[in-house]
Amino acid sequence: MSGMVGATVLPQAGAKGDGMPQTDPEGAVSSTGSAARDGLPDYAAAPQSDGLPDIPAHGGQVRAVMQHFPTAARPFFDLSTGISPFAYPLAVPEAAAFTRLPEEDEEADLRAAAAQAYGVADAAMVVSGAGSQSLIALLPFVLPAQRVCLLGPTYSGHRLAWQGQGIAVMQVDAPEHLHEAAIQPGTVCVVCNPNNPDGREIPAAQLRLLADQCAQHGSLLVVDEAFADLGTQTVAPLLPHPALVVLRSFGKTYGLPGVRLGFLLAEPVLAAQARAVLGSWPVGCVGLAAGRQALRDTAWLNHARQQAERAHARLTTLLRQAGLACFGQASLFTLVTLPQAPALWRHLCQHGIVTRIFPDQPGRLRIGLPGTDDAWHRLENALRAWRDQQK
Known part of the structure:
Protein backbone atom coordinates (compact mmCIF):
# COMPACT_ATOMS: atom_id res chain seq x y z
CA MET A 1 0.00 0.00 0.00
CA SER A 2 2.99 2.30 0.48
CA GLY A 3 3.32 2.37 -3.31
CA MET A 4 -0.14 3.85 -3.83
CA VAL A 5 -0.41 7.03 -5.85
CA GLY A 6 -0.82 10.02 -3.56
CA ALA A 7 -0.42 7.95 -0.39
CA THR A 8 1.55 9.01 2.68
CA VAL A 9 2.53 6.71 5.54
CA LEU A 10 1.54 8.41 8.78
CA PRO A 11 3.90 8.25 11.78
CA GLN A 12 2.90 6.80 15.11
CA ALA A 13 1.49 9.31 17.56
CA GLY A 14 4.20 11.63 18.77
CA ALA A 15 6.78 10.37 16.28
CA LYS A 16 9.06 12.86 14.59
CA GLY A 17 10.22 11.63 11.20
CA ASP A 18 12.31 13.20 8.46
CA GLY A 19 9.84 14.48 5.91
CA MET A 20 6.95 12.78 7.68
CA PRO A 21 3.64 14.56 8.21
CA GLN A 22 3.09 16.15 11.59
CA THR A 23 -0.23 15.78 13.34
CA ASP A 24 -2.46 17.80 15.56
CA PRO A 25 -4.29 15.61 18.09
CA GLU A 26 -7.68 17.17 17.43
CA GLY A 27 -7.77 18.61 14.01
CA ALA A 28 -5.95 17.60 10.89
CA VAL A 29 -3.30 15.23 9.67
CA SER A 30 -1.17 16.92 7.06
CA SER A 31 0.88 15.59 4.20
CA THR A 32 3.10 17.52 1.83
CA GLY A 33 1.23 19.22 -0.97
CA SER A 34 -2.22 18.04 0.04
CA ALA A 35 -3.63 21.53 0.50
CA ALA A 36 -3.18 22.46 -3.12
CA ARG A 37 -4.90 19.26 -4.25
CA ASP A 38 -7.82 20.09 -1.95
CA GLY A 39 -8.20 23.42 -3.72
CA LEU A 40 -6.52 25.19 -0.80
CA PRO A 41 -3.33 27.26 -1.14
CA ASP A 42 -0.04 25.53 -0.29
CA TYR A 43 0.58 27.64 2.81
CA ALA A 44 -2.60 26.24 4.37
CA ALA A 45 -0.81 23.00 5.16
CA ALA A 46 2.83 24.05 5.25
CA PRO A 47 4.35 23.68 8.74
CA GLN A 48 5.76 26.94 10.07
CA SER A 49 7.64 28.00 13.17
CA ASP A 50 5.33 30.70 14.46
CA GLY A 51 5.72 30.72 18.23
CA LEU A 52 2.21 29.54 18.97
CA PRO A 53 1.62 28.96 22.69
CA ASP A 54 1.03 25.50 24.07
CA ILE A 55 -2.65 25.06 23.27
CA PRO A 56 -5.03 22.17 23.98
CA ALA A 57 -5.41 19.20 21.66
CA HIS A 58 -9.14 19.86 21.20
CA GLY A 59 -11.37 22.83 20.59
CA GLY A 60 -13.67 24.02 23.33
CA GLN A 61 -10.93 24.43 25.95
CA VAL A 62 -11.44 28.15 26.42
CA ARG A 63 -9.77 28.67 29.79
CA ALA A 64 -6.65 26.78 28.74
CA VAL A 65 -6.28 28.97 25.65
CA MET A 66 -7.17 32.30 27.20
CA GLN A 67 -4.70 31.97 30.06
CA HIS A 68 -2.18 33.12 27.45
CA PHE A 69 -4.18 36.33 26.89
CA PRO A 70 -4.77 37.85 30.35
CA THR A 71 -5.76 41.27 28.98
CA ALA A 72 -8.30 39.93 26.47
CA ALA A 73 -11.82 41.29 26.32
CA ARG A 74 -14.43 39.46 28.39
CA PRO A 75 -16.62 37.50 28.37
CA PHE A 76 -14.85 35.03 26.09
CA PHE A 77 -16.72 33.71 23.06
CA ASP A 78 -15.84 30.18 21.97
CA LEU A 79 -15.84 29.71 18.19
CA SER A 80 -13.23 26.94 18.32
CA THR A 81 -15.64 24.04 17.84
CA GLY A 82 -18.05 22.91 15.16
CA ILE A 83 -20.86 22.66 17.69
CA SER A 84 -24.20 24.27 16.92
CA PRO A 85 -24.91 27.36 19.04
CA PHE A 86 -28.62 26.55 18.73
CA ALA A 87 -29.04 24.09 21.59
CA TYR A 88 -32.00 21.76 21.77
CA PRO A 89 -34.36 22.71 24.66
CA LEU A 90 -33.76 19.50 26.58
CA ALA A 91 -36.13 18.47 29.35
CA VAL A 92 -33.67 17.18 31.96
CA PRO A 93 -34.62 13.85 33.57
CA GLU A 94 -36.14 13.96 37.03
CA ALA A 95 -33.81 13.26 39.94
CA ALA A 96 -35.19 9.74 40.33
CA ALA A 97 -33.69 8.78 36.95
CA PHE A 98 -30.21 9.23 38.40
CA THR A 99 -30.87 6.74 41.20
CA ASP A 297 -38.24 16.35 16.88
CA THR A 298 -38.00 16.85 13.13
CA ALA A 299 -39.57 20.31 13.27
CA TRP A 300 -36.81 21.52 15.58
CA LEU A 301 -34.14 19.99 13.34
CA ASN A 302 -35.52 21.68 10.23
CA HIS A 303 -35.54 25.02 12.05
CA ALA A 304 -32.00 24.46 13.33
CA ARG A 305 -30.86 23.68 9.78
CA GLN A 306 -32.28 26.98 8.56
CA GLN A 307 -30.69 28.85 11.47
CA ALA A 308 -27.29 27.29 10.75
CA GLU A 309 -27.49 28.08 7.04
CA ARG A 310 -28.29 31.73 7.76
CA ALA A 311 -25.55 31.98 10.38
CA HIS A 312 -23.00 30.35 8.09
CA ALA A 313 -23.84 32.78 5.30
CA ARG A 314 -23.52 35.70 7.72
CA LEU A 315 -20.17 34.38 8.98
CA THR A 316 -18.65 33.90 5.54
CA THR A 317 -19.86 37.35 4.50
CA LEU A 318 -18.10 38.95 7.49
CA LEU A 319 -14.92 37.02 6.80
CA ARG A 320 -14.85 37.91 3.12
CA GLN A 321 -15.51 41.56 3.91
CA ALA A 322 -12.34 41.37 6.00
CA GLY A 323 -10.46 40.09 2.94
CA LEU A 324 -10.31 36.47 4.09
CA ALA A 325 -10.74 33.36 1.94
CA CYS A 326 -13.31 30.83 3.20
CA PHE A 327 -13.65 27.16 2.32
CA GLY A 328 -16.00 24.29 3.08
CA GLN A 329 -19.60 23.15 2.83
CA ALA A 330 -20.23 22.28 6.49
CA SER A 331 -22.78 24.71 7.90
CA LEU A 332 -21.48 24.70 11.51
CA PHE A 333 -18.02 26.08 10.73
CA THR A 334 -15.86 27.51 7.99
CA LEU A 335 -12.16 27.24 7.24
CA VAL A 336 -10.09 30.36 6.68
CA THR A 337 -6.70 30.12 5.00
CA LEU A 338 -4.04 32.82 5.01
CA PRO A 339 -0.29 32.98 5.68
CA GLN A 340 -0.97 35.19 8.72
CA ALA A 341 -3.43 32.75 10.31
CA PRO A 342 -1.46 32.56 13.60
CA ALA A 343 -1.50 36.36 13.81
CA LEU A 344 -5.25 36.43 13.12
CA TRP A 345 -5.78 33.76 15.77
CA ARG A 346 -3.89 35.88 18.34
CA HIS A 347 -5.76 39.00 17.24
CA LEU A 348 -9.12 37.31 17.78
CA CYS A 349 -7.97 35.92 21.14
CA GLN A 350 -7.05 39.42 22.26
CA HIS A 351 -10.63 40.38 21.42
CA GLY A 352 -11.89 37.52 23.57
CA ILE A 353 -12.78 35.26 20.62
CA VAL A 354 -11.38 31.73 20.62
CA THR A 355 -11.01 30.02 17.24
CA ARG A 356 -9.24 26.80 16.24
CA ILE A 357 -5.64 27.03 15.06
CA PHE A 358 -3.76 23.92 13.97
CA PRO A 359 -0.10 24.00 15.05
CA ASP A 360 0.85 21.54 12.30
CA GLN A 361 -1.01 23.59 9.67
CA PRO A 362 -0.77 27.20 10.86
CA GLY A 363 -2.08 28.54 7.56
CA ARG A 364 -5.54 27.26 8.53
CA LEU A 365 -8.06 28.66 11.00
CA ARG A 366 -11.42 27.03 11.69
CA ILE A 367 -14.17 29.34 12.90
CA GLY A 368 -17.51 28.22 14.32
CA LEU A 369 -20.82 30.05 14.46
CA PRO A 370 -21.42 32.83 17.00
CA GLY A 371 -24.48 32.15 19.11
CA THR A 372 -25.45 35.58 20.45
CA ASP A 373 -25.74 39.15 19.22
CA ASP A 374 -22.86 40.13 21.50
CA ALA A 375 -20.65 37.46 19.96
CA TRP A 376 -21.53 38.58 16.44
CA HIS A 377 -20.81 42.22 17.27
CA ARG A 378 -17.49 41.34 18.92
CA LEU A 379 -16.45 39.28 15.90
CA GLU A 380 -17.51 41.98 13.45
CA ASN A 381 -15.50 44.62 15.33
CA ALA A 382 -12.46 42.35 15.62
CA LEU A 383 -12.52 41.56 11.89
CA ARG A 384 -12.90 45.24 11.03
CA ALA A 385 -9.86 46.01 13.17
CA TRP A 386 -7.93 43.21 11.47
CA ARG A 387 -8.82 44.51 8.02
CA ASP A 388 -7.73 48.02 8.97
CA GLN A 389 -4.38 46.68 10.24
CA GLN A 390 -3.71 45.02 6.90
CA LYS A 391 -4.09 48.24 4.89
Whole structure:
Protein backbone atom coordinates (compact mmCIF):
# COMPACT_ATOMS: atom_id res chain seq x y z
CA MET A 1 0.00 0.00 0.00
CA SER A 2 2.99 2.30 0.48
CA GLY A 3 3.32 2.37 -3.31
CA MET A 4 -0.14 3.85 -3.83
CA VAL A 5 -0.41 7.03 -5.85
CA GLY A 6 -0.82 10.02 -3.56
CA ALA A 7 -0.42 7.95 -0.39
CA THR A 8 1.55 9.01 2.68
CA VAL A 9 2.53 6.71 5.54
CA LEU A 10 1.54 8.41 8.78
CA PRO A 11 3.90 8.25 11.78
CA GLN A 12 2.90 6.80 15.11
CA ALA A 13 1.49 9.31 17.56
CA GLY A 14 4.20 11.63 18.77
CA ALA A 15 6.78 10.37 16.28
CA LYS A 16 9.06 12.86 14.59
CA GLY A 17 10.22 11.63 11.20
CA ASP A 18 12.31 13.20 8.46
CA GLY A 19 9.84 14.48 5.91
CA MET A 20 6.95 12.78 7.68
CA PRO A 21 3.64 14.56 8.21
CA GLN A 22 3.09 16.15 11.59
CA THR A 23 -0.23 15.78 13.34
CA ASP A 24 -2.46 17.80 15.56
CA PRO A 25 -4.29 15.61 18.09
CA GLU A 26 -7.68 17.17 17.43
CA GLY A 27 -7.77 18.61 14.01
CA ALA A 28 -5.95 17.60 10.89
CA VAL A 29 -3.30 15.23 9.67
CA SER A 30 -1.17 16.92 7.06
CA SER A 31 0.88 15.59 4.20
CA THR A 32 3.10 17.52 1.83
CA GLY A 33 1.23 19.22 -0.97
CA SER A 34 -2.22 18.04 0.04
CA ALA A 35 -3.63 21.53 0.50
CA ALA A 36 -3.18 22.46 -3.12
CA ARG A 37 -4.90 19.26 -4.25
CA ASP A 38 -7.82 20.09 -1.95
CA GLY A 39 -8.20 23.42 -3.72
CA LEU A 40 -6.52 25.19 -0.80
CA PRO A 41 -3.33 27.26 -1.14
CA ASP A 42 -0.04 25.53 -0.29
CA TYR A 43 0.58 27.64 2.81
CA ALA A 44 -2.60 26.24 4.37
CA ALA A 45 -0.81 23.00 5.16
CA ALA A 46 2.83 24.05 5.25
CA PRO A 47 4.35 23.68 8.74
CA GLN A 48 5.76 26.94 10.07
CA SER A 49 7.64 28.00 13.17
CA ASP A 50 5.33 30.70 14.46
CA GLY A 51 5.72 30.72 18.23
CA LEU A 52 2.21 29.54 18.97
CA PRO A 53 1.62 28.96 22.69
CA ASP A 54 1.03 25.50 24.07
CA ILE A 55 -2.65 25.06 23.27
CA PRO A 56 -5.03 22.17 23.98
CA ALA A 57 -5.41 19.20 21.66
CA HIS A 58 -9.14 19.86 21.20
CA GLY A 59 -11.37 22.83 20.59
CA GLY A 60 -13.67 24.02 23.33
CA GLN A 61 -10.93 24.43 25.95
CA VAL A 62 -11.44 28.15 26.42
CA ARG A 63 -9.77 28.67 29.79
CA ALA A 64 -6.65 26.78 28.74
CA VAL A 65 -6.28 28.97 25.65
CA MET A 66 -7.17 32.30 27.20
CA GLN A 67 -4.70 31.97 30.06
CA HIS A 68 -2.18 33.12 27.45
CA PHE A 69 -4.18 36.33 26.89
CA PRO A 70 -4.77 37.85 30.35
CA THR A 71 -5.76 41.27 28.98
CA ALA A 72 -8.30 39.93 26.47
CA ALA A 73 -11.82 41.29 26.32
CA ARG A 74 -14.43 39.46 28.39
CA PRO A 75 -16.62 37.50 28.37
CA PHE A 76 -14.85 35.03 26.09
CA PHE A 77 -16.72 33.71 23.06
CA ASP A 78 -15.84 30.18 21.97
CA LEU A 79 -15.84 29.71 18.19
CA SER A 80 -13.23 26.94 18.32
CA THR A 81 -15.64 24.04 17.84
CA GLY A 82 -18.05 22.91 15.16
CA ILE A 83 -20.86 22.66 17.69
CA SER A 84 -24.20 24.27 16.92
CA PRO A 85 -24.91 27.36 19.04
CA PHE A 86 -28.62 26.55 18.73
CA ALA A 87 -29.04 24.09 21.59
CA TYR A 88 -32.00 21.76 21.77
CA PRO A 89 -34.36 22.71 24.66
CA LEU A 90 -33.76 19.50 26.58
CA ALA A 91 -36.13 18.47 29.35
CA VAL A 92 -33.67 17.18 31.96
CA PRO A 93 -34.62 13.85 33.57
CA GLU A 94 -36.14 13.96 37.03
CA ALA A 95 -33.81 13.26 39.94
CA ALA A 96 -35.19 9.74 40.33
CA ALA A 97 -33.69 8.78 36.95
CA PHE A 98 -30.21 9.23 38.40
CA THR A 99 -30.87 6.74 41.20
CA ARG A 100 -31.40 3.69 38.99
CA LEU A 101 -29.72 1.91 36.11
CA PRO A 102 -31.06 2.52 32.61
CA GLU A 103 -33.63 -0.01 31.45
CA GLU A 104 -33.05 -2.10 28.33
CA ASP A 105 -36.24 -0.85 26.71
CA GLU A 106 -35.01 2.75 27.10
CA GLU A 107 -31.88 2.04 25.08
CA ALA A 108 -33.95 0.10 22.54
CA ASP A 109 -36.21 3.12 22.18
CA LEU A 110 -33.17 5.37 21.72
CA ARG A 111 -31.88 3.12 18.95
CA ALA A 112 -35.30 3.15 17.30
CA ALA A 113 -35.32 6.95 17.39
CA ALA A 114 -31.83 7.05 15.86
CA ALA A 115 -32.79 4.60 13.11
CA GLN A 116 -35.72 6.78 12.15
CA ALA A 117 -33.70 10.01 12.32
CA TYR A 118 -30.83 8.68 10.20
CA GLY A 119 -32.91 6.82 7.63
CA VAL A 120 -31.87 3.32 8.70
CA ALA A 121 -34.47 0.62 8.11
CA ASP A 122 -33.95 -1.38 11.31
CA ALA A 123 -32.86 -0.41 14.83
CA ALA A 124 -30.82 -3.63 14.87
CA MET A 125 -28.31 -1.70 12.74
CA VAL A 126 -27.83 1.00 15.41
CA VAL A 127 -25.20 1.05 18.17
CA SER A 128 -25.45 3.82 20.76
CA GLY A 129 -22.46 5.06 22.71
CA ALA A 130 -21.08 7.89 24.82
CA GLY A 131 -20.25 10.18 21.91
CA SER A 132 -18.97 9.36 18.43
CA GLN A 133 -15.38 9.65 19.72
CA SER A 134 -15.92 6.58 21.92
CA LEU A 135 -17.22 4.71 18.88
CA ILE A 136 -14.19 5.73 16.82
CA ALA A 137 -12.06 4.17 19.56
CA LEU A 138 -14.22 1.04 19.32
CA LEU A 139 -13.63 0.47 15.60
CA PRO A 140 -10.29 -1.39 15.85
CA PHE A 141 -11.93 -3.91 18.17
CA VAL A 142 -14.80 -4.80 15.84
CA LEU A 143 -13.48 -4.29 12.30
CA PRO A 144 -10.93 -6.71 10.83
CA ALA A 145 -8.17 -4.50 9.45
CA GLN A 146 -4.71 -5.15 8.10
CA ARG A 147 -4.28 -1.48 7.26
CA VAL A 148 -6.25 1.77 7.28
CA CYS A 149 -6.43 4.41 4.57
CA LEU A 150 -7.64 7.91 5.53
CA LEU A 151 -8.80 10.61 3.17
CA GLY A 152 -7.04 13.63 4.60
CA PRO A 153 -6.11 16.03 5.97
CA THR A 154 -8.80 15.15 8.48
CA TYR A 155 -9.80 14.62 12.10
CA SER A 156 -6.91 12.64 13.53
CA GLY A 157 -8.92 10.81 16.18
CA HIS A 158 -9.28 8.10 13.55
CA ARG A 159 -5.54 7.77 13.07
CA LEU A 160 -4.90 7.67 16.79
CA ALA A 161 -7.52 4.96 17.37
CA TRP A 162 -6.06 2.59 14.79
CA GLN A 163 -2.41 3.27 15.51
CA GLY A 164 -3.10 2.75 19.20
CA GLN A 165 -3.90 -0.86 18.33
CA GLY A 166 -0.82 -1.30 16.15
CA ILE A 167 -2.56 -0.93 12.77
CA ALA A 168 -0.63 0.84 10.00
CA VAL A 169 -2.34 3.99 8.74
CA MET A 170 -1.92 5.58 5.33
CA GLN A 171 -3.31 8.86 4.08
CA VAL A 172 -4.40 9.86 0.59
CA ASP A 173 -5.24 13.40 -0.39
CA ALA A 174 -7.86 12.88 -3.10
CA PRO A 175 -11.05 10.76 -3.12
CA GLU A 176 -10.08 8.91 -6.29
CA HIS A 177 -7.02 7.48 -4.54
CA LEU A 178 -9.27 5.65 -2.08
CA HIS A 179 -10.34 3.29 -4.86
CA GLU A 180 -6.80 1.97 -5.12
CA ALA A 181 -6.86 1.25 -1.40
CA ALA A 182 -10.31 -0.34 -1.59
CA ILE A 183 -9.18 -3.12 -3.93
CA GLN A 184 -6.66 -4.38 -1.37
CA PRO A 185 -8.36 -6.93 0.92
CA GLY A 186 -8.19 -6.14 4.61
CA THR A 187 -8.16 -2.37 4.14
CA VAL A 188 -10.44 -0.07 6.11
CA CYS A 189 -11.01 3.18 4.20
CA VAL A 190 -12.06 6.15 6.36
CA VAL A 191 -13.79 9.28 5.08
CA CYS A 192 -15.13 12.17 7.17
CA ASN A 193 -18.05 13.68 5.27
CA PRO A 194 -18.31 16.63 5.64
CA ASN A 195 -14.64 16.73 6.47
CA ASN A 196 -13.14 18.38 9.54
CA PRO A 197 -11.56 20.95 9.43
CA ASP A 198 -11.97 22.01 5.79
CA GLY A 199 -15.68 21.20 5.30
CA ARG A 200 -15.05 19.25 2.10
CA GLU A 201 -18.15 17.24 1.11
CA ILE A 202 -18.23 14.20 -1.17
CA PRO A 203 -21.49 13.26 -2.92
CA ALA A 204 -23.19 10.22 -1.41
CA ALA A 205 -23.36 8.58 -4.84
CA GLN A 206 -19.57 8.67 -5.06
CA LEU A 207 -19.23 7.07 -1.64
CA ARG A 208 -21.71 4.37 -2.62
CA LEU A 209 -19.46 3.38 -5.52
CA LEU A 210 -16.53 3.19 -3.11
CA ALA A 211 -18.53 1.04 -0.67
CA ASP A 212 -19.51 -1.31 -3.50
CA GLN A 213 -15.87 -1.61 -4.50
CA CYS A 214 -14.92 -2.39 -0.90
CA ALA A 215 -17.55 -5.14 -0.79
CA GLN A 216 -16.17 -6.71 -3.95
CA HIS A 217 -12.61 -6.85 -2.63
CA GLY A 218 -12.96 -7.72 1.06
CA SER A 219 -12.33 -4.23 2.40
CA LEU A 220 -14.51 -1.83 4.41
CA LEU A 221 -15.58 1.81 4.28
CA VAL A 222 -16.12 3.92 7.40
CA VAL A 223 -17.92 7.22 6.79
CA ASP A 224 -17.81 9.64 9.72
CA GLU A 225 -20.89 11.83 9.32
CA ALA A 226 -20.40 13.81 12.52
CA PHE A 227 -21.39 17.03 10.73
CA ALA A 228 -23.92 15.57 8.28
CA ASP A 229 -27.18 16.16 10.15
CA LEU A 230 -27.61 19.69 8.82
CA GLY A 231 -26.59 18.82 5.25
CA THR A 232 -27.97 16.65 2.46
CA GLN A 233 -25.28 14.04 1.86
CA THR A 234 -25.58 10.81 3.85
CA VAL A 235 -24.90 7.16 3.09
CA ALA A 236 -26.75 5.81 6.14
CA PRO A 237 -29.81 4.73 4.09
CA LEU A 238 -27.53 2.36 2.12
CA LEU A 239 -27.38 0.06 5.13
CA PRO A 240 -27.37 -2.90 5.53
CA HIS A 241 -24.58 -2.54 2.98
CA PRO A 242 -22.07 -5.29 3.88
CA ALA A 243 -18.98 -3.08 3.59
CA LEU A 244 -20.25 0.14 5.15
CA VAL A 245 -20.03 1.61 8.66
CA VAL A 246 -21.43 5.07 9.44
CA LEU A 247 -20.76 7.24 12.50
CA ARG A 248 -23.10 9.98 13.68
CA SER A 249 -22.64 12.60 16.40
CA PHE A 250 -25.54 13.90 18.50
CA GLY A 251 -23.95 16.75 20.44
CA LYS A 252 -22.72 18.80 17.48
CA THR A 253 -26.06 19.10 15.73
CA TYR A 254 -28.19 19.52 18.83
CA GLY A 255 -25.77 21.85 20.62
CA LEU A 256 -25.46 19.45 23.58
CA PRO A 257 -21.87 18.13 23.50
CA GLY A 258 -21.83 17.55 27.24
CA VAL A 259 -24.52 14.87 26.86
CA ARG A 260 -21.92 12.59 25.20
CA LEU A 261 -24.04 10.65 22.74
CA GLY A 262 -23.21 9.18 19.35
CA PHE A 263 -24.14 6.31 17.08
CA LEU A 264 -22.48 3.63 14.97
CA LEU A 265 -24.60 2.32 12.10
CA ALA A 266 -23.78 -0.99 10.41
CA GLU A 267 -25.31 -4.21 9.12
CA PRO A 268 -27.01 -6.15 11.95
CA VAL A 269 -24.32 -8.77 12.65
CA LEU A 270 -21.55 -6.20 12.94
CA ALA A 271 -23.78 -3.90 14.98
CA ALA A 272 -24.53 -6.73 17.41
CA GLN A 273 -20.81 -7.43 17.77
CA ALA A 274 -20.17 -3.76 18.54
CA ARG A 275 -22.90 -3.69 21.17
CA ALA A 276 -21.43 -6.82 22.77
CA VAL A 277 -17.99 -5.19 23.02
CA LEU A 278 -19.46 -2.03 24.56
CA GLY A 279 -21.35 -4.06 27.13
CA SER A 280 -24.29 -3.03 29.26
CA TRP A 281 -25.41 0.57 29.82
CA PRO A 282 -23.38 2.31 27.09
CA VAL A 283 -25.47 5.48 27.50
CA GLY A 284 -26.47 7.18 30.75
CA CYS A 285 -29.86 8.55 31.68
CA VAL A 286 -29.21 12.05 30.33
CA GLY A 287 -28.13 10.71 26.95
CA LEU A 288 -31.12 8.40 26.81
CA ALA A 289 -33.51 11.23 27.57
CA ALA A 290 -31.86 13.70 25.20
CA GLY A 291 -31.69 11.33 22.27
CA ARG A 292 -35.22 10.04 22.63
CA GLN A 293 -36.57 13.60 22.75
CA ALA A 294 -34.46 15.37 20.16
CA LEU A 295 -34.05 12.73 17.47
CA ARG A 296 -37.81 12.56 16.99
CA ASP A 297 -38.24 16.35 16.88
CA THR A 298 -38.00 16.85 13.13
CA ALA A 299 -39.57 20.31 13.27
CA TRP A 300 -36.81 21.52 15.58
CA LEU A 301 -34.14 19.99 13.34
CA ASN A 302 -35.52 21.68 10.23
CA HIS A 303 -35.54 25.02 12.05
CA ALA A 304 -32.00 24.46 13.33
CA ARG A 305 -30.86 23.68 9.78
CA GLN A 306 -32.28 26.98 8.56
CA GLN A 307 -30.69 28.85 11.47
CA ALA A 308 -27.29 27.29 10.75
CA GLU A 309 -27.49 28.08 7.04
CA ARG A 310 -28.29 31.73 7.76
CA ALA A 311 -25.55 31.98 10.38
CA HIS A 312 -23.00 30.35 8.09
CA ALA A 313 -23.84 32.78 5.30
CA ARG A 314 -23.52 35.70 7.72
CA LEU A 315 -20.17 34.38 8.98
CA THR A 316 -18.65 33.90 5.54
CA THR A 317 -19.86 37.35 4.50
CA LEU A 318 -18.10 38.95 7.49
CA LEU A 319 -14.92 37.02 6.80
CA ARG A 320 -14.85 37.91 3.12
CA GLN A 321 -15.51 41.56 3.91
CA ALA A 322 -12.34 41.37 6.00
CA GLY A 323 -10.46 40.09 2.94
CA LEU A 324 -10.31 36.47 4.09
CA ALA A 325 -10.74 33.36 1.94
CA CYS A 326 -13.31 30.83 3.20
CA PHE A 327 -13.65 27.16 2.32
CA GLY A 328 -16.00 24.29 3.08
CA GLN A 329 -19.60 23.15 2.83
CA ALA A 330 -20.23 22.28 6.49
CA SER A 331 -22.78 24.71 7.90
CA LEU A 332 -21.48 24.70 11.51
CA PHE A 333 -18.02 26.08 10.73
CA THR A 334 -15.86 27.51 7.99
CA LEU A 335 -12.16 27.24 7.24
CA VAL A 336 -10.09 30.36 6.68
CA THR A 337 -6.70 30.12 5.00
CA LEU A 338 -4.04 32.82 5.01
CA PRO A 339 -0.29 32.98 5.68
CA GLN A 340 -0.97 35.19 8.72
CA ALA A 341 -3.43 32.75 10.31
CA PRO A 342 -1.46 32.56 13.60
CA ALA A 343 -1.50 36.36 13.81
CA LEU A 344 -5.25 36.43 13.12
CA TRP A 345 -5.78 33.76 15.77
CA ARG A 346 -3.89 35.88 18.34
CA HIS A 347 -5.76 39.00 17.24
CA LEU A 348 -9.12 37.31 17.78
CA CYS A 349 -7.97 35.92 21.14
CA GLN A 350 -7.05 39.42 22.26
CA HIS A 351 -10.63 40.38 21.42
CA GLY A 352 -11.89 37.52 23.57
CA ILE A 353 -12.78 35.26 20.62
CA VAL A 354 -11.38 31.73 20.62
CA THR A 355 -11.01 30.02 17.24
CA ARG A 356 -9.24 26.80 16.24
CA ILE A 357 -5.64 27.03 15.06
CA PHE A 358 -3.76 23.92 13.97
CA PRO A 359 -0.10 24.00 15.05
CA ASP A 360 0.85 21.54 12.30
CA GLN A 361 -1.01 23.59 9.67
CA PRO A 362 -0.77 27.20 10.86
CA GLY A 363 -2.08 28.54 7.56
CA ARG A 364 -5.54 27.26 8.53
CA LEU A 365 -8.06 28.66 11.00
CA ARG A 366 -11.42 27.03 11.69
CA ILE A 367 -14.17 29.34 12.90
CA GLY A 368 -17.51 28.22 14.32
CA LEU A 369 -20.82 30.05 14.46
CA PRO A 370 -21.42 32.83 17.00
CA GLY A 371 -24.48 32.15 19.11
CA THR A 372 -25.45 35.58 20.45
CA ASP A 373 -25.74 39.15 19.22
CA ASP A 374 -22.86 40.13 21.50
CA ALA A 375 -20.65 37.46 19.96
CA TRP A 376 -21.53 38.58 16.44
CA HIS A 377 -20.81 42.22 17.27
CA ARG A 378 -17.49 41.34 18.92
CA LEU A 379 -16.45 39.28 15.90
CA GLU A 380 -17.51 41.98 13.45
CA ASN A 381 -15.50 44.62 15.33
CA ALA A 382 -12.46 42.35 15.62
CA LEU A 383 -12.52 41.56 11.89
CA ARG A 384 -12.90 45.24 11.03
CA ALA A 385 -9.86 46.01 13.17
CA TRP A 386 -7.93 43.21 11.47
CA ARG A 387 -8.82 44.51 8.02
CA ASP A 388 -7.73 48.02 8.97
CA GLN A 389 -4.38 46.68 10.24
CA GLN A 390 -3.71 45.02 6.90
CA LYS A 391 -4.09 48.24 4.89
